[in-house]
Amino acid sequence: MESLLTAQLKLIPEMSDLLQKRYRILQTIQLSKGIGRRVLGEQLGLSERDTRKELDALRNQGLIDVSRDGAAITPEGTQMIIELKEVVREWSGRLQLEQTLSQHLHIKEVIIVPGDVDTNTNAAMLLSQEAAKYLESILSDEKIIAVTGGSTIASISNFVQATTKWKQLLFIAARGGVGKDVALQANTIASLFSNKMNGSYRTLYMPDSLSEEAYNTMMKEPFIQEMMDLYERTNIIIHGIGDAVEMARRRYTDENEIDRLKEAGSVSEAFGYYFNEQGEAVHRIRTIGIQLKQLTHIEHLLAVAGGAKKAKALLSYFKQAPEQTVLVTDEGAANEMIKIISETN
Numbered sequence: 001m002e003s004l005l006t007a008q009l010k011l012i013p014e015m016s017d018l019l020q021k022r023y024r025i026l027q028t029i030q031l032s033k034g035i036g037r038r039v040l041g042e043q044l045g046l047s048e049r050d051t052r053k054e055l056d057a058l059r060n061q062g063l064i065d066v067s068r069d070g071a072a073i074t075p076e077g078t079q080m081i082i083e084l085k086e087v088v089r090e091w092s093g094r095l096q097l098e099q100t101l102s103q104h105l106h107i108k109e110v111i112i113v114p115g116d117v118d119t120n121t122n123a124a125m126l127l128s129q130e131a132a133k134y135l136e137s138i139l140s141d142e143k144i145i146a147v148t149g150g151s152t153i154a155s156i157s158n159f160v161q162a163t164t165k166w167k168q169l170l171f172i173a174a175r176g177g178v179g180k181d182v183a184l185q186a187n188t189i190a191s192l193f194s195n196k197m198n199g200s201y202r203t204l205y206m207p208d209s210l211s212e213e214a215y216n217t218m219m220k221e222p223f224i225q226e227m228m229d230l231y232e233r234t235n236i237i238i239h240g241i242g243d244a245v246e247m248a249r250r251r252y253t254d255e256n257e258i259d260r261l262k263e264a265g266s267v268s269e270a271f272g273y274y275f276n277e278q279g280e281a282v283h284r285i286r287t288i289g290i291q292l293k294q295l296t297h298i299e300h301l302l303a304v305a306g307g308a309k310k311a312k313a314l315l316s317y318f319k320q321a322p323e324q325t326v327l328v329t330d331e332g333a334a335n336e337m338i339k340i341i342s343e344t345n
Contacts, residue, residue, distance in 0.1 A: 016091045021046075023088045024114060025054055026063060026073060026081050031125045034070040043122050097334050104341060105318040107325040116332025118307040123330050125159075128152065131304045131328045132159035135238065138300050139197075141167040144230060146174040146290060147193060148239040148271070149186040152304050156238065157192035169199030172230050174237060175272060175289030176206035202230065209251060209285045224288060231290050237298050241305040242269040243313045251285070268313035270303075271295075277312070279319020301325040311336035 021044075028043055029035055041051035055071060058064045063077035073081075089095050094112045102110040113130050115123025135145075135156070143166075147153055171193045173186035182188055187203040194201035204227055210218065218224050242250075244266035248258050261283055265276035272285035273292055281292065295301060301322055305314060306329045314329070315337055 019084070020088055020092055022054060022058065023081070023084055025058065026077050027114075027126065028122050029064055029071045030073045030078065030081060031122060031129065032070075034072050036070045040071065043120065094331070094334075097331075097338070101327075101334060101337060105315075105321070105327070107318060107321060107323055107327060109326045110334070111326065111328045112334045113306075113328070113330050115330055116306070116308055117330055118309050118332055123306065123332070124152070124155065127304060127306050127328060127330055128155035129159045131156045131238070131302060132161075134326060134328060135236070135302060136160060138236065139166055139169070141169075143235045144170045144172060144233055145193065145199075145236040145238065146172050146231065146234045147186055147189050147237075148174045149184050149189060150240045150242070151184055152240050152306075153186075153238055154184050154189050154192065156304065157189060157196060160193065160196050162196050164198040166198055169194070169197055170230075171197075171199055171201040172227070172234070173202070173204040173289075174231075174239065175287055176204055202227065204288065206288050209287060212286065215286045215288070218288060227288070231294055234290070234294075234298055236300040236302065237290065237295070238302045238304065239270060241303055241310065241313055241317045243267075243310060244269050244274050248274075267316035270317055275316045275320070277316050277319075279316055281320075295322050298322070299324070302328070304328045306330035306333050308332040308336040311340055315340060 024044055025040070028040060032040075037051050037055060038048065040046075040055075041048055044051075046054070055064065055066060058077070059066050061076075063074055063080055065072050065074055092114070094114075098110045098112050101112075102108070111130055111134065113123060113126040115126065117124040117127060139145075171190040173190050175186055187205060190201040190203065193199065206218065219228075244261055245258060247269040248261055248266075253261075261274055264274070264282040266274040266282055267277050268275045271290055271292055272287040273281045274283040276282050301324055303317075303321070303325055305327075311333050314327070314333060318325075318327070
């Protein structure tokens, strides 16, 4: 079907815009599980008339059902999304953008979803869904998976398939807590993944930042040594990448320290390290968790972050990221990164 459709699009290129629009509508309906016409139009930037027209067309093709509860995708619609995915990816320009960015960032792969999480909640769901699919594609029995905290990583657990197919998966917190929202801390997220995927989990109930004395004392504790051993044997890490100042404020860092981070040129943060535009670590939180030097031997590194506002942070972090990293991001961040790269070259 893909080769036939590609030929049709080459013959009638104006079909491409309509194809992409209807595909986005199907994706949005699939994610929303019952969405009203007005909300759908607002999310996709369509007029009420255009939304009604496209919903009628998709319903007539048996791809969606429309009721008082809103629009819902049918099994045929779900299958259509699967079959058209690669064609839409190519014709939207995302495939070329992915290849360009992966080469520039010197990493294994870049996966780009439509939209911008800064302005579109649907893009945030697509980001998490794509990350969940990639995670499932690399899993096998007896793996150790470390997860960091944050709303993006927590959302991924909502999209992994509930299954008992894997044996002896162990999800572990990659670090102590950040911020006061327990639901978004690594410990909680590890348990969410574990519950969905028939695994077990290990927690690390430690403050994210420790004094030197407390750090040295805790590192001697047996349960900390066990966690450090698990980090050495970890197969997969799922992590976010943050804006330096935003992450500092989430840690309730005092303003004097934030000023010092700014003076040092901090742009991005990951794993408790702050990086400047050149990718150099200019500051490090004294924390118990996965350390930067351990990333080099991890089999799979899955970085998930989106939004145009994070473009500078992403470019900063990937100046030194291990080459086995896979980045799942969105068009907002990808296009802004390309813009920045073009301006600096």
